[in-house]
Amino acid sequence: MTDLRIGVVGIPGKWSTEVLADALEAKTGFRCVVDMADVVLDLEARALMAGQIDLCSLDGIVVKKISQTYSPATLDRLEMLRLAEASGTKVFSSTRSILGLVNRLSCTVTLANAGIPMPATCVSESEDEALAAVLRFGSAVFKPLFSTKARGMTLMDAAEGETALRHKIAAFKADNPVMYLQKKVNLSGRDLGMVFLGGSYLGTYARVAQTNSWNTTILHGGKYEPFEPDADLIELARLAQEPFDLDFTTVDVGLTDNGPVVFEVSAFGGFKGALEGAGIDAAKLYANHVIEKVRG
Structure with missing residues (x-):
């Protein structure tokens, strides 16, 4: 156990949020799950209150999910977290990094400027x-x-x-x-999630369509399977995530007839795909990474 106080911003009750909070609690003895819908920003008092806890007083905050669905309001929630960062609380990934990804166009332009292959x-x-x-x-x-x-x-x-x-x-x-x-590119019913922690490659899983849906997401009936990429594919994904300086992320990659393409870099990364498809306990690894960074 440590005396560190590290909170998790996410969706209370959701598996990925709770499993990360579990991993941090097991290491620190402290548990704090924050729904940004309940947070109050008081600039006069320089406080960011989640109930009785001032997030500015925490040692760290891990942003697992900033909102259930993305919208321009998501950006406002990130702006609120900037106060905690300015107060010395370490945020994972940094608000600057996440802000560059929540808007799909922002992510795409950064990838294009880095020369990453994408669909037209x-x-x-x-x-x-x-x-x-x-x-x-x-x-x-x-x-x-x-x-x-x-x-x-x-x-x-x-x-x-x-x-x-x-x-x-x-x-x-x-x-x-x-x-x-x-x-629309031909993916043969499969795309990849390539997982990175602190810029280092952890592993890859495939999302495989089980229906006639044109996309492979689990929301539309897909399932996770193991996948072993070659070195060139790993390097492509590494280069794709590099400009964003994320603590944890998943790079979505498609294998087409004309070579691999990158669809997006995730602001938060997927725990379930990593666990079920690649056997990676991302929550535990991420918790260890965050604790190490907070300790400095």
Whole structure:
């Protein structure tokens, strides 16, 4: 046991949040699970209160999940945590790192600037340009800028015809004024989650579709399986996560007919896929990493 007080920001009752809190409690004897919906920022008092606990007084905060669903409000929650950082509380991963990932476009531009291969991508507020991109790609996935586990994503195919596509594009734009779309690539029903801790590679799992769904997420019926990547694939994932300076992350990679592509780098990483697909106890390893960093 130590005298360290390290809290977990997440969703109380959710497995990944609680298993991380368990791992930290086993090492420190302290347990604090924080739902940011209940946190009060008092700038006059320089306090960030979660019930009776001032998060600014903690030694560390691990952000496992900032909100149940992503939205621009997610950015506001991260901004609140910046007060704790300024007060000397170490946040994992840093708010600066997470802020660069919660918005899908921010992540994509960083990856593109680093020369990381991705599916052909178009971003526009113009419905005409979005239609032109679908016709050019043949098939495209429209993705909300703030979403997880493929929520809100819409597949559009040129074969549907321009009239039907215009209706679908207009419906998507009603909720997503800035439209982000990527060419649909052939993944043969499988994509990869490549896990990193402190920039070091831990292992890889595959998400494998079990239905006719075009995506492989567990939310849509996929399941986890082991996967052994070669050295080149590991290096690609390492380069993809490197610009973000994350303490823990999963790089989502697809294997296409034209080589591997990176879809995104996760702001928080997945514990369940790492455990069930790769046999990695990410919560325990992450807890040890955080304690070591807090001790300095």
